[in-house]
Amino acid sequence: MTSRNEIKKLIITFLRKWLFPDFTNKVTWAVVTVGCAILVTPTPFKLIFYNWLVDSFNLNSGNHFTLAELTADSADYVWGGVLVVGALFHNIGYRYFLHAAAVAEERKLDRQRYADLVLFNEFKSAFPSNSASVRLLEEHDFGNSYPGDSTSHIERFVVDWNNAEHQFLDSAIEKKRQELWACCNNFLNTLASHSGPITASPFFSAIPDMYRGDWDWPDFVSERVKELNTKASECFTCHQEFIALSKNRLKC
Template sequence: MVSQKEFKELAIGLGRKWLFPDFTNKLTWLVVTVGCGILLTSTPLKLIFYNWLVDTINLNSGTDFTIAELTNDSADYIWGVVLVALALIHNIAYRYVNFLASCEGKDNLEKRIKADTALFENFKIEFPSNCASARLLKEHDFSNLYDGEATSNLEKFVHRWNDAEHVFLDPVIESKRIELWESCHSFLYKLAVATGPVGKGFSFSAIPDMYLGERDMPDFVTQRVNELNKKATECYCQHQEFVAVCKERLRC
């Protein structure tokens, strides 16, 4: 269903196109030129033009067409003034409508930027580039143990940033947020499946207990570690790309 606001915007857009088409400026200048021509052209010259026009019509049509004698050109001057005035009024109205539209568009853009900026500030608090989760994604080799607390920022982002309250109004930023969330969600799922706790502490490992400390690992363990390292690197790169896009689009 089309909302009332969308219907209003559609009606305004169509009305603007019908009343003020793209050739408005050319049309305005044409009307002004005709009006000024009527005002500046003297009666004898107009009489010569009218007689030439009548002779041309009679010659091509074969009919005897005549016009009344021109004795007073005041009516012509009135029409010239009317044409010029209408052109000026139309031009003023056209510029005024464009001015209102630009003000409305600028106001809406500022509101969107303000809302997205506030949301981005929240993101930087919950998932900054220097947090433990970002360092884990960037630096850690999953052939080694890792601290389970290091994924806290990552888990909060995946759990919280997939609802309507965390949608960016800028489509470019929003597309990057979705890409980042999907990558982080996929990485956390892989991490939960491929790792387990070591002992009774908060350390986790992708290597099964039976192979801990071994130099030569089975192929499935090597493949698991490589996949985790690859996914972690992708998440970090997308995190940094998301931050860079936000700073560029929001200028903050």
């Protein structure tokens, strides 16, 4: 169902097209051409042409008739000038209208960019590339144990960045943020189901106690480690792509 804003936008677009055509529009050129033709056509030539039409008609019809005396047509020059000047002022007004609309749109984009830039800086503080969590995603082999607090930045991002306050106005950046959030959320869920603490130590491991220290693991353990390593690499790639895209679009 068409919304009220869509109808309003359609009406504005229609009025802009028909009330303010570009000077390259054929109708505008036709108005200017007619006005110039009126201005440059000499009055005597017009009188001769009109008389020729009357004489030709009389010769071919056999019934002579006369016309009122053809007076000077200085009014034609007035109308020609009105047409030309009117078309020129119309085009100037339209160009000013386009310029004002472009300036307003640019200001709107600047405000949106500033809001996104503030949010992006907040993201870099919450989930920076030099954090322990990003190093875990990039470097760690989950066949080995890992510190339990090394996932804190990922957890904070998943918990805090899935709401309206943390949505970007730029659609491309927002789409990438959603991809990153989904990737991190999936990784944490997989990590939680595939690993656990090592006794009372602050370390966690994806290897069950009975197989820890033995590299001849059953297939399900090898698949578990491979899955975690794959998902961690995907999260790292998505994280870096999100930062690169944001910097490019926000010019920072």
